[in-house]
Amino acid sequence: MPSVRVRQRAKGAMFTAMYRDPTGRQRSAGTFTSERAALRAARRSESKVETGGWIDQASGRITFRDYVENVWLPSRQVEVSTLAGYRSYLDKHFLPFFGDRPMAEILPSFVQDWVTAAVGSGLSPTSVRKYHVMLHSVFKRAVRDRIIVTNPCESIELPKIPPRKARILTPEEYDQLLSQMPDRFQVLVMTDIETGLRWGELIALRPRHIDFLRKTISVEQTIVEVSRKHSPTGERMIVKDYPKDNEFRTLRVSETLLRSIARRIEQLGLNRDDLIFASTETAGGRPISRNTFRTKVWLPALERSGIDFHVRVHDLRHAHASWLLAGGADLKTVMERMGHSQIMTTQKYLHTLPDADDKALTAFEAVRRRSTP
Template identity: 75%
Template sequence: MAWARSRRREKGVTYTAMYRDPSGRERSAGTFASQRAALRAAQREEARVESGTWFDAAAGKITFRDYVEKVWLPSRHIEVSTMAGYRSYLDKHFLPYFGDLRMYKILPSTVQDWVTQASASGLSPSSIRKYHVMLHSVFKRAVRDRVLASNPCEGTELPKVIAKRTRILTPAECERLLAEVPDRYRLLVMTDIETGLRWGELIALRPRHIDFLRRTFTVEQTIVEVSRKHSPTGERMIVKEYPKDDETRVLRVSQPLLDVIAADIAQRGVGRDDLLFTSTGEADGNPISRNTFRTRVWRPALERSGLDFNVRVHDLRHAHASWLLAGGADLKTVMERMGHSQIMTTQRYLHTLPDAQDKALAAFEAVRFRR
């Protein structure tokens, strides 16, 4: 209940407006010359507490840097790679702009100015939207902590992202590219295109994950690569016991691929718990770095292949999903095989191959002109 606390001074009696914040702590809403004015001020603050719109004006004086590093980041229970990404976004984009500003001084116009500046500097619309999501999360937590009355990211005008049609690697193009990959890494690429595994899942494969009798892979580990600067253990390669979305999955693979893998395991003496693919090619080698593979192996092979468009290693995963759907596999099966959490993600790969429209038209004509 709001109340007024009186105090006698030389020039008369003053009244301090008192109320309790959401945690029950006594707060002052100011000092007034009359008890009536003090009660009104205290009741206004009490009404804000009851309606959930109250915030701590003093807490809002904390800088963006201190709030993010001392409150927001420590509260995040996320993957090591995601945390490393957040740290990178902060260092590159947010701390230089917002770092020394007090939280209560960051207005919607401040956020809008950051977006305008980021766009002018050449940051892509999709990147700006991605970073804005993180920034929105920071201020959302600040509102919940009653550091701010409202989220300055609400209503931000963001640049429009124009969706580009993805060009998918065809089977013929894949064969051209595979022929240029050095022998030591060819099995890795063959495995990737047949399974559609994410890079971290691929390099975490071990013989114990393979059931040669049932012809299956069990995806139950992933290896996350982060900079040592942002690694909680100081290690660049961190093994996580479950892949993305924290669900293991079982994939069916072909006998020809299994035969090649079995021969490779026997030739190199790979133990049951050793990594199947390593940086040195030796059974006891370290995990393969994505960046090292891309610069030293993938890009040179891509140039030698003569393909007229850029193909990323991750595009093998896209090709896998597209080929499955083009070949008649149902969406639910492809979704489970890819490890997608939502079927809408899988639907993006429908009709992505160059001849998809021709096949659709042929199917239409087969029905229309059926005699």
């Protein structure tokens, strides 16, 4: 209940408006020269508490730096790679711009200034939008904590991402690329195109994950690579006993691939818990760095192959899904094989091969001819 405290002074009585905040703590809504004015102020403040519009003015003076580092970041229940990414984004993009400004003073116009500056610095529209999502999350939490009234990231003008149709590696182009891959890494690339594994899942494979009798590979682990500077554990390569989105899965593979993997295991003398694709051609090797593989192996092989467009290592995963769908596999099966949590993600691989439109037209004409006398 709102109340008023009276204090007698030589010049007359002063009236302090009192109310209780959401935690039950009694607070002042100001001091007035009349009891009626004080009571109105107390009622207004209590109404804000009841409707969720109340904020702690003192808390609003906390700086962006203090809030994200002491409240927001420690509360995030995310994977270590995501946490390391947040730390990197803060250091490079947000703390230099927002760092020492009080949370309550960060208005939409200031967030818009950050977007404008980010675009002007050469940051891509995709990156600006990705970082804005993180920034929006920070202020959303601050609204919930009653640090600020509204989220200043709402209704911000973000750069548009120009539509771009992805080009998928064809089987012929894949053969060109594989032929230029050093012998040491050919089985790795063959495994990736046939399973569609994410990089972290691929380099985490061990002999115990291969069932030669049932002709399957089990996806049970992933290896996350982060910088030591931003790693919560101080380790650069972090092994996790569950893949992304907890999507444990078992994949059928060909006899040809299994023979290649078995030959590699035998030649290197690998134990059941050794990495099949390690940084060295010895048992007990450490995980391969994605960036090292990309710069030292992948890009030189891509250049030698003569393929006339840029292909990422991750594009082998895209090619796997597209080839499955082009070959007639159903969406649900492809979704499970890829480890997607939503079928919408899988649907984007439909009709992505260069000859997909030609095949569609051929199918249309074949049906049309059935009704031609």
